Amino acid sequence: MNLLGMVYFFHFLWAVPVLFFSKATRGSDISRFEVNSLPGSPSLPTSWAGRLPVPGTQKGNNLFFWLFKTEDVAYDDDLIIWFNGGPGCSSLIGMTTGNGPLSFVGNSTDLALNPYSWTKLGHVLYVDQPVGTGFSTASTPYPAENNADVTTHFTQWLQSFLDLFPYLKSKNIHLMGESYAGIYIPYIASALLENTNPLSLNIKSISLGDGSWGNAAAMADVAMGTYLHIQAHHLRIPKSILSAFITADNFCGFTETLKKAQEYPPGSKFRIPGNPENMNYRRDLRRHPRRDLTTAGDGSCNINPINASGILDSVLNSTCYGPCATFSTAMDYLTTTSALGTGPPCYDVYDIFHNCSTIDSLPLLGEYFSQKDVQKALHVEESGPYSACNSTILGTLLGATSPVPPAYNLLPTLVTKHNLSLHIYNGKWDMLLNHIGTELSIQNMTWRGGQGFTERPHRLFFADNAAPADGSSCRAGAGVWAAERGVSYHLFDGAGHSVFASKPREMFSFVRDVVVGRRA
Numbered sequence: 001m002n003l004l005g006m007v008y009f010f011h012f013l014w015a016v017p018v019l020f021f022s023k024a025t026r027g028s029d030i031s032r033f034e035v036n037s038l039p040g041s042p043s044l045p046t047s048w049a050g051r052l053p054v055p056g057t058q059k060g061n062n063l064f065f066w067l068f069k070t071e072d073v074a075y076d077d078d079l080i081i082w083f084n085g086g087p088g089c090s091s092l093i094g095m096t097t098g099n100g101p102l103s104f105v106g107n108s109t110d111l112a113l114n115p116y117s118w119t120k121l122g123h124v125l126y127v128d129q130p131v132g133t134g135f136s137t138a139s140t141p142y143p144a145e146n147n148a149d150v151t152t153h154f155t156q157w158l159q160s161f162l163d164l165f166p167y168l169k170s171k172n173i174h175l176m177g178e179s180y181a182g183i184y185i186p187y188i189a190s191a192l193l194e195n196t197n198p199l200s201l202n203i204k205s206i207s208l209g210d211g212s213w214g215n216a217a218a219m220a221d222v223a224m225g226t227y228l229h230i231q232a233h234h235l236r237i238p239k240s241i242l243s244a245f246i247t248a249d250n251f252c253g254f255t256e257t258l259k260k261a262q263e264y265p266p267g268s269k270f271r272i273p274g275n276p277e278n279m280n281y282r283r284d285l286r287r288h289p290r291r292d293l294t295t296a297g298d299g300s301c302n303i304n305p306i307n308a309s310g311i312l313d314s315v316l317n318s319t320c321y322g323p324c325a326t327f328s329t330a331m332d333y334l335t336t337t338s339a340l341g342t343g344p345p346c347y348d349v350y351d352i353f354h355n356c357s358t359i360d361s362l363p364l365l366g367e368y369f370s371q372k373d374v375q376k377a378l379h380v381e382e383s384g385p386y387s388a389c390n391s392t393i394l395g396t397l398l399g400a401t402s403p404v405p406p407a408y409n410l411l412p413t414l415v416t417k418h419n420l421s422l423h424i425y426n427g428k429w430d431m432l433l434n435h436i437g438t439e440l441s442i443q444n445m446t447w448r449g450g451q452g453f454t455e456r457p458h459r460l461f462f463a464d465n466a467a468p469a470d471g472s473s474c475r476a477g478a479g480v481w482a483a484e485r486g487v488s489y490h491l492f493d494g495a496g497h498s499v500f501a502s503k504p505r506e507m508f509s510f511v512r513d514v515v516v517g518r519r520a
């Protein structure tokens with residue numbers, strides 16, 4: 001918090017609850033949503049939680065929200081809306097693993113306050129969506145058949161939510177999310193801004209972290225060989241295996257594409273050769289099942305390649321995955337070598353530096369939020385067992401008969417026409433949606449009259465703007481960044497798929513300075 005913020009904070013401390021309350025309650029009764037205390041938790045910032053129906057849908061479709069009032073009045077103008085991905089994962093994951101006010105202590109359901117909570121940088125709204133996710137409920141049969149339904153449900157719901165909290169309508173809104181939210185967010189922002197929507201909201205920025213917003217084939221297959229090469233040492237990949245991936249990249253035409261992506265600024269659009277793993281949207285209208293392992297049992301496809309010929313066979317001639325399957329082959333190789341003890345122990349595609357002592361927080365969320373007293377405190381009593389991610393929803397949306405056009409088609413309009421700031425960020429240790437694929441996708445995008453960045457991202461950023469106390473210049477950077485024409489990119493060192501989980505302090509500075517502070 002800067003000094004000005006401090007002064008404001010103390011000056012207004014006494015007055016705020018009154019102002020806030022009187023404004024907030026005008027015309028609607030939010031007191032029934034107030035969260036008074038949470039079992040086993042230190043005292044929380046003022047918050048409201050519960051479910052609201054999705055207008056225009058069958059009875060039984062309700063989205064769960066948890067809204068936190070900003071802890072610092074200097075940020076009263078900002079509203080951050082956080083989305084986890086999946087599809088089908090609860091936003092309470094982000095709330096309890098590094099961006100919200102609470103964190104689990106070690107491998108227990110004990111709770112502690114998170115000093116890097118984004119609630120110090122604005123009002124923060126967590127929503128479990130699509131319907132049926134986390135504490136949200138869904139009618140039967142499941143009504144969110146595709147991404148268009150998901151977008152409509154959320155935007156309609158948001159309208160009734162804002163009717164309940166009307167003072168939020170005028171805030172500067174920042175849509176932030178990770179992973180599959182790389183698809184949710186551009187679609188939601190477009191629906192709110194492009195359509196003749198009765199909500200005229202002040203959407204200032206969108207932030208996509210380790211997001212699946214690019215072409216799936218490009219992000220997964222084209223990028224994989226290069227990523228393995230960069231991380232070969234840590235992933236314990238011998239030269240012979242790397243060579244097999246290089247051969248595969250050459251054969252599949254990826255090398256050519258990657259080479260073009262290394263030019264700053266890029267000379268032209270990058271072609272995705274062939275239809276790797278049948279993932280290329282434009283050529284994927286027949287929708288082959290992607291990971292159909294029914295033939296694995298009869299030996300016609302090897303899901304445990306451990307040597308160079310096994311790798312080449314799996315990439316080039318696999319009956320499991322379709323052509324040029326570098327992504328699935330790399331996954332198979334690493335899970336196999338990890339299990340055999342020759343690869344990285346307890347290999348985790350979300351963060352390649354995770355090991356066998358890394359705590360998996362999803363079961364902790366499951367345990368804590370299934371407690372009856374916790375559900376009562378959040379006004380969702382008798383919800384039954386809570387689970388952080390729902391695989392039925394994931395299966396439904398990923399298997400939708402009409403594939404979602406990549407969200408990158410929508411981004412240039414959001415930036416160029418609507419003047420949204422677009423912040424793209426990645427954790428370097430995320431292999432699933434790795435930074436090579438993200439950088440490739442940025443460089444292939446055209447916005448505000450130019451394609452990609454004109455310079456390779458190389459400037460260092462730091463966890464805090466303050467100069468080092470000893471005047472030295474040898475502070476460790478948090479990563480590298482670039483920003484041009486309203487688009488920023490930050491590559492975080494030492495973080496996986498969920499950047500704030502391993503780098504909460506660095507991420508806090510990023511949200512404060514770049515997202516809310518609009519430095520880039």
Ligand SMILES: *[C@@H]1O[C@H](CO)[C@@H](O)[C@H](O)[C@H]1NC(C)=O
Nearest residue numbers: 131132138142387390392393
């Ligand atoms: C997942 O969502 C579906 C659809 O709403 C629901 O039928 C199912 O019970 C959910 N599963 C879990 C484990 O919550």
Ligand SMILES: *[C@@H]1O[C@H](CO)[C@@H](O)[C@H](O)[C@H]1NC(C)=O
Nearest residue numbers: 215218269270271272441444
């Ligand atoms: C680059 O963009 C072009 C045109 O939008 C598209 O056809 C191509 O598939 C994209 N390539 C990658 C690598 O995303």
Ligand SMILES: *[C@@H]1O[C@H](CO)[C@@H](O)[C@H](O)[C@H]1NC(C)=O
Nearest residue numbers: 302304305306307308309310
């Ligand atoms: C490669 O591994 C397969 C088992 O996946 C084995 O059958 C084959 O003999 C190995 N080839 C070489 C050259 O070691």
Ligand SMILES: *[C@@H]1O[C@H](CO)[C@@H](O)[C@H](O)[C@H]1NC(C)=O
Nearest residue numbers: 309311312313314316317318
């Ligand atoms: C893949 O199959 C083609 C024929 O379809 C064959 O020529 C090639 O040798 C095979 N490659 C490998 C690595 O088995």
Ligand SMILES: *[C@@H]1O[C@H](CO)[C@@H](O)[C@H](O)[C@H]1NC(C)=O
Nearest residue numbers: 345353354355356357358502
């Ligand atoms: C596992 O990772 C943690 C955190 O990065 C590290 O402190 C620890 O030494 C690692 N343990 C092993 C056995 O490598």
Ligand SMILES: *[C@@H]1O[C@H](CO)[C@@H](O)[C@H](O)[C@H]1NC(C)=O
Nearest residue numbers: 107108356357358359360363
């Ligand atoms: C965390 O606790 C669970 C349940 O007791 C256990 O299965 C898991 O191994 C523990 N994780 C670690 C990293 O100790």
Ligand SMILES: *[C@@H]1O[C@H](CO)[C@@H](O)[C@H](O)[C@H]1NC(C)=O
Nearest residue numbers: 204418419420421486518520
């Ligand atoms: C576009 O947004 C930037 C802040 O990111 C602002 O400085 C500028 O005035 C805006 N331009 C228009 C035309 O609204």
